[in-house]
Amino acid sequence: MNILGIESSCDETSVAIISGDKLTSNLISSQDFHKNYGGVVPELSSRAHLQIVKPLLNNALEKSKLKLQDIDLIAATAGPGLIGALLVGLTFAKGLALSLKKSFISVNHIEGHIFSGFLMKDKPEFPFLTLVVSGGHTLLLYVKNFSEIFQLGTTVDDAAGEAFDKVSKMLGFGYPGGPQIQAAAKMGDENKIPFPIANLDDPYNFSFSGLKTAVLRYIQKNHKSTDDIPTGILNDVAASFQKAVVSALLQNCARALDRFEVKSISLVGGVAANEYLREKLGALAERHNKKFVVPGLEFCGDNAAMIAFRAKTLYENGVRDSLSAKPYPSLKKNHFLSHHNI
Ligand code: KG4
Numbered sequence: 001m002n003i004l005g006i007e008s009s010c011d012e013t014s015v016a017i018i019s020g021d022k023l024t025s026n027l028i029s030s031q032d033f034h035k036n037y038g039g040v041v042p043e044l045s046s047r048a049h050l051q052i053v054k055p056l057l058n059n060a061l062e063k064s065k066l067k068l069q070d071i072d073l074i075a076a077t078a079g080p081g082l083i084g085a086l087l088v089g090l091t092f093a094k095g096l097a098l099s100l101k102k103s104f105i106s107v108n109h110i111e112g113h114i115f116s117g118f119l120m121k122d123k124p125e126f127p128f129l130t131l132v133v134s135g136g137h138t139l140l141l142y143v144k145n146f147s148e149i150f151q152l153g154t155t156v157d158d159a160a161g162e163a164f165d166k167v168s169k170m171l172g173f174g175y176p177g178g179p180q181i182q183a184a185a186k187m188g189d190e191n192k193i194p195f196p197i198a199n200l201d202d203p204y205n206f207s208f209s210g211l212k213t214a215v216l217r218y219i220q221k222n223h224k225s226t227d228d229i230p231t232g233i234l235n236d237v238a239a240s241f242q243k244a245v246v247s248a249l250l251q252n253c254a255r256a257l258d259r260f261e262v263k264s265i266s267l268v269g270g271v272a273a274n275e276y277l278r279e280k281l282g283a284l285a286e287r288h289n290k291k292f293v294v295p296g297l298e299f300c301g302d303n304a305a306m307i308a309f310r311a312k313t314l315y316e317n318g319v320r321d322s323l324s325a326k327p328y329p330s331l332k333k334n335h336f337l338s339h340h341n342i
């Protein structure tokens with residue numbers, strides 16, 4: 001069976017093909033021009049998806065040595081994400097399915113991330129905990145199998161990636177923030193500034209807006225503007241901020257590992273590319289005797305391989321979608337099952 005996946009929820013256009021159990025192509029085109037605006041400009045994103053999706057599909061077919069007619073199932077991200085951007089990939093995929101008379105499945109982007117660990121040779125084992133950390137979401141989940149996912153916690157304000165992006169902007173590093181904070185942090189002292197970690201009533205929820213404000217206050221109190229902050233101090237702020245974010249994430253993962261019986265823990269989403277987080281969560285998993293799975297970098301950020309893989313698991317569970325599937329901007333409140341039912 002040949003599955004074509006298309007991802008266009010934000011600023012990456014991606015096309016992937018899974019043939020049988022093998023990923024034969026996963027092409028990703030990143031819209032780097034958004035950095036000139038300090039963040040993603042939705043309308044420009046939609047237009048760029050529109051331009052690149054067809055050539056990317058042709059390249060993916062060529063790389064997989066397949067013809068369009070060889071595809072059996074077509075899948076695309078329906079949400080959450082930027083509505084115009086989603087519309088491009090989803091409509092393109094539905095059009096293909098209709099004209100080729102093939103099955104079609106719409107995929108939830110977060111579910112794509114959740115199962116992205118299965119794209120690795122060493123896969124997560126059910127049941128597993130997963131920490132989803134991306135630009136728009138921060139979720140701690142208990143994954144029982146491919147169809148039962150329980151939400152333990154989420155962010156009550158900013159997402160982890162969003163905090164990286166906002167603090168990066170404050171420090172004058174630009175967008176996207178994660179990789180630049182990570183690079184600066186490597187040269188800084190993580191113990192220099194004791195930034196706060198939110199302590200919420202719910203042991204599995206996260207909050208990053210207080211931390212973001214604390215960074216802003218620190219800068220305003222000590223310096224006129226970011227321009228007159230010496231590089232050494234910028235590096236210390238980056239390292240101390242990164243440590244605070246990672247400590248907050250780890251604290252809730254540790255609580256969940258104490259409370260829930262799992263075989264593995266996986267770290268997924270764009271922020272999963274962060275080396276410091278990978279190292280610290282890996283060490284926590286080891287202390288708890290759990291298998292730790294983190295996807296390779298090409299599967300952490302947005303990619304169509306995870307969309308094609310999620311479609312495969314849905315198809316194998318009997319799911320078939322209609323061509324009336326619509327794009328949606330955010331995750332519905334009760335999208336995942338409640339952890340009170342585990
Ligand atoms: O999953 P993703 O590619 O897109 C969304 O679905 O949001 O995640 C993008 C986020 C951005 O906020 C970016 O700053 C962050 O992932 N990110 C990182 C790193 N690389 C990307 N955050 C921290 N450290 C990194 N190395």
Ligand code: ZN
Nearest residue numbers: 134270301302
């Ligand atoms: Zn994502």
